[in-house]
Amino acid sequence: MTTSQQTPYAVTTGDLAFLAGLTTVHTDRPTLQAHARDSSRAVPQGLPAAVVVPASVEEVAETLKWANDHGVPVSVRGAGTGLSGGAVAYRGGIVVSLAALTRLDIDAENLTATVGAGVVTSHLDDAARPYGLMYAPDPVSSEWSTIGGNIATNAGGPRCLAHGVTADVVMALEVVLADGRIVRTGSRTVKNSTGYNLTGLFVGSEGTLGIITEAVVRLDPRPAGHPVAFAAAFSDLGDAGRAVAAVLSRCPRPESLELMDSNTIGLVAQHFPDEDTPAGAAVIVGEYADPHAAEYASALLAVCRQHDAETVTGPRAENLLRTRKRVNPALSASGLTASCDVAVPITRLADILGKIESLSQAFGMQVNTFAHAGDGNLHPAVVVPNGDERALEIAEDLLGAITQAALAMGGVISGEHGIGSLKLHHLDAQYDPATRSLQREIKALLDPHAILTPGRAV
Template sequence: MKELVRELGDVVSTDAAVLEEHSRDTSRAEPGGLPAAVVRVHSATEVQTVLRWATTHRVPVSVRGAGTGVSGGALAYPGGLVVSLAAMNQVLEIDAPNRIAEVDPGIIVDQLDQAAAAHELMYAPDPVSYQTATIGGTVDTNAGGLRCLAHGVTRDVIAGLEVVLADGRLIRTGSRTRKNSTGYDLTGLFIGSEGTLGVVTRVIARLKPRPVGEAVTFSAQFPTMAAAGAAVATIMASATTPEMLELMDRNSIDIVQRHFPSAVAAEGEALLVGQTIGTDAQQQAEAVVSACRDAGALLAEAGGGEELLDTRRMVNPALNAAGLALSCDVAVPPSRLAEMFERIDDISVQTGYPVNTCAHAGDGNMHPSVLAANDSAEEVAAAEHVLTLITEAALDMGGVISGEHRIGSLKTGMLAQQFDPDTLDLQHQLKGFFDPVGILSPGRAI
C-alpha cells in the first residue's frame, strides 16, 4: 500500500469514514468487510497505475461511480481496493453537428442531458436515479429508464469508449461516426459488463434532437394488473409508441402516498401512466386512452400533470422508507405481461406475502418487491424465496432475470437458469481473457 501511495499520493485514502462510505451501494447486499483503500482517481493514467498495482499484488478491485446501483455490483471487497470515478466528472465536448457528446465517466446523467439541451439535443436514457447516477455506472449496467421505450437503453446510444484493462493497458473502442463496420463490437462487449472486463474512463455518446411540441401525460385505472397488462400489449401492437408507459399496482401507490403524499390516488388495482411528446402528442395520447378504455379501464384520460410520473419515480424511495424492501428486476415479452401479473398474484397468495409491483410496462420490464417484516435471516430468506419464484415465472415466459439492473453480487445464483452451460462457460472464458488474474469485480456479473 505504501508503494501505491508513493505513486498516487493523496488520491489514495485509508480513512475509516471514507472506507465505510465507499464500501456499499444502495442494494440490500452487505459487504464482507472494509476495503484496504479507496482510490479517488482523476485521470485514466491514475486508473492505469491502480490496475497495474492491483494485478501485480493480486488485489481485488471494485469500481464505483455514485453508488446508486441496486444489485450489489459496487460493493467493496475486504482488503481490496475501491476505484471511485466520481471526480472524473466533466463534459469534455458537445459536438452538436455530429450529435455526439464526449464525457468523463463520473458525469451525472442529468448533467449530460442538460448540457445537450443547450444545443437543443438530448441524452435519451433516463434511469429513475438520473439525477444522481453517473454515466459510467449506467454504461457498466446498461441502464434503462422511463424514456427508454421510445429511445432505447444505454447500449443503443453509446458510440465508443475508452477503457483501462486489468493489466493497465488503455484501449479505445467504437468511433464518432454514424456508421462503423470495422472489427468486433468491443464497445458492446464492455457495456453492461459491470466492471468485470475493464474500467471505463471516457464515454462517447450519441445525442438526439430534443422533441418538438407539447408533452401530454395520460393515465388509466384498471380493476387488475392483468387487465392493465392486456392494455399494454394492445398499445404496443398499435402504431403509437408513447415516450413513456409506466405501471404501478395499488400497493406501490399506497406506499408512495404514505411517505411522499401527492394528489395521485388508485381507484382500481392498477394505474397506467405515460406521456406522448410531439406536434401530434394530444392525438397520440387520445389513441392510448381509447385503447385503455377498450381494454376495460375504469377511468382513462389524457392531460394529467407531471405529478403522475413523479409518483412513479418515487416508488423506490418510498419502498426504502417503508422498511426492508427486497426487489427483483425481471423482463418478459410485453405481450405476456398480463400472464406474468396473474402469476405474481398466484405467488403472493401461495406464499402469503403481498407483492408490490411497478413496471416500465411498454418494454415488459418490471420490479416486483416484498417488504420483509424484519431483518432476521428467516424473514429475509422467506422474502427472497418469493422473488425467486417470480424470477422463475419470468424465465418460464421467455423472460430474463434482469432487464436493466444487471446481476451484481445478488443474482449470480440464477444465471444457470437463464443460460445453458456452454453459453455461461463462454462468458467465463471472456472474463478470463480480459482479466486473467481475476482482480476486476471477481465473482460478480457472470
C-alpha cells in the same frame, strides 16, 4: 444475503504509500465506510484497504497495473446507486472511484457528447438542452447515477421505450484493462463495420472486463411539442397487461409507458399523502412528447377503454405521472426492500403480473409491483421489517420464484440493473453451459488474475 469475497493479498502501509504516489488515496474510516456498499441489500464482509480516486485515465491504468501485479481485488464505483450488489467493496481490497473523471464536451453538429465516467447522468442531459438535444437514457437514479455506472450496467429508464437503452447510444469507449492497458473502441461515425464490436462487449460488463473511463455517446433532438400525460386505471391486473400489449401494437410509441399495482400506489400514499390514489388493481401512466401528442394520447386511451379501463387526462394524469416517480422514494422510506428486475416479452406481461399476484398469496407476503410496462421490465419489491432475517429469507425465495417464472415465459433475470452479486445464482438458469463457459473464458482472457469485480456478474 450475498457478501463480498475476502482478498488473498494483505495491502501494506508501503503499498498505500506507493499508490499515493500514483493518485489520490483515502484510508480514513468514514470514507472507507461510505464506499463499501452500493444501494442494494448486499452487505460487504468488511472494509476495503483504500479508496482510490484517479484524476485521469493514466492514473486508472497505473492503479490497475499495481493491483494486477499484486492480486488485489478491485471494486469499481460511480455514485453507488446500483441495486444488484455489483459495487460492494472487497475486504482488504481497493475501491476505484471514478468521481473525478468529469470531462463533458458537447458536439452539437455531430449530435454527440464526449463524457467522463464520473459525470452525473442528468448533468449530461442538462448540458445538451441548450442545443435542443438530449441524452435519452433516463434511469430513475439519473439525478445521482453516473455515466460510467450506467454504461457498465446498460441502464434503462422510462424514456428508453421511445429512444433505446444505454447500449443504443454508446458509440465509442475508453477502457482500462486489468493489466493497465488503455484501449479505445468504436468510433464517432454513424456507421462502423470495422472489426469486432468491442464497444458492445464492455457495455453491460459491470466492471468485470475493464474500467470504462470515458465514452462518446449519441445525442437525440429533444422532442418538439408540449408533453401530454395520460393514465388509465384497471380493476384487473391482467387487463392492464393486455392493454399495454395492445397499445404498443396499435398506437404510436409513447415517450414512456409505466405501470403501478394497487399495493405500490398505496405505499406511495402512505409516505406522500398528497398523491392521487385511484381505486383498482393497477394504473398505467405515461406521456407523449410530440406535436401530435394530444391526438396520440386520445388514441391510446381509446385502446385502454376497450380493455375496461377508466381513463384519465389533464392535471390528474400529470399527478399520476408524479406518483410513479415517487415509488422509489416511498420504498426507501419504508425500510429494507428486497426487489428484483425481470423482463418478459410484451405479450407475456399479463401472465407475469398474474403469476406475481398468485406467488404473493402463496408466500403470504405483499409484493409491490411497478414496471416500465412498455418494454416489459418489472420491478417487484417486498418491504421487509428491519432485522427480521426469516422474513428476508422468505422474500428472497419469493423473488426467486418470480425470476424463474419470468425465465419460463421467455424473459430475463435483469432488464436494466445488472447481475452483480445478488442475481449470480440465477445465471445458470438463463444460459446453457456452453454460453456460460464462453462468458467465463472471455473474463479469463481479459482479467486472468481475476482482480476486477471478482465473483460477480459472470
